[in-house]
Amino acid sequence: MAFWLLQHNPARGICGSGDWTVRRYRELITVGDGVALRHSGRGGGVAAVGTITEGPHDGVITVDFARMFTGRPIPRDTLRADERFRDALVLRMAGGSNPFPLTPAQWQAVVDRVPPDSQPAATTVRGAAERAVAE
Numbered sequence: 001m002a003f004w005l006l007q008h009n010p011a012r013g014i015c016g017s018g019d020w021t022v023r024r025y026r027e028l029i030t031v032g033d034g035v036a037l038r039h040s041g042r043g044g045g046v047a048a049v050g051t052i053t054e055g056p057h058d059g060v061i062t063v064d065f066a067r068m069f070t071g072r073p074i075p076r077d078t079l080r081a082d083e084r085f086r087d088a089l090v091l092r093m094a095g096g097s098n099p100f101p102l103t104p105a106q107w108q109a110v111v112d113r114v115p116p117d118s119q120p121a122a123t124t125v126r127g128a129a130e131r132a133v134a135e
Contacts (some may be wrong), residue, residue, distance in 0.1 A: 003034040003107035004052070004099040005090050006063070017050065017065045022038045023097040026056045036102065036110050038076075038090065045073030046110055046126050067114065074113045085109040 004025075008015040015037070022029065029052060037048035050065035079085040090100040102110070 001033055002030065003036075003102040003104065003123060004029065005036045005038055005046075005088070005098065005102055006098045007038045007040050007090060007094070009041060010044070011041065016048065016068060017063055019060050019062055020098065021059055022056055022061055022099050023059065025101060026059065028101075029056050029061060029099070031055075034102075034107055035065070035099075036107070037063075037065055037068075039073060040094065043073075045075040046079065046113075047073040049111060049114060068115075069115045072115060074110065076112065079109060082109045099127060 006020055008065055018082045031052055032055060035050050036046050036049070038044065038046050048065035048068040050063055050067070053062045054056045055061035076091075080091055081089070084105040085091075088100070088102060088106045089096070093100075
């Protein structure tokens with residue numbers, strides 16, 4: 001299992017579950033991989049977690065964001081301050097194209113901060129992260 005971050009600029013419209021174009025790492029992406037959605041720009045941050053449900057086919061993956069928490073995303077500065085996340089590729093190359101790979105530790109830094117009302121999905125995701133770290 002791998003973990004990915006998809007970045008979206010909310011100024012370009014609403015996004016969420018559904019089809020996403022991926023330009024890199026197509027050969028590494030598989031169904032069941034964990035995905036975090038990060039809104040870019042001022043006030044942005046991780047706004048959802050979910051899984052890849054299909055693809056990639058012709059550069060497109062289908063994602064189900066089981067938990068959206070756009071009203072209070074996990075702030076970029078909060079993740080940057082976490083030693084597990086601070087060297088994530090998305091922080092070093094924010095202008096890069098989707099997806100951005102996350103290590104199991106970086107994924108764990110995200111799911112540890114999923115808002116409490118989203119905990120049921122985070123528990124499932126956290127279990128997947130723990131299994132990946134153990135492998």
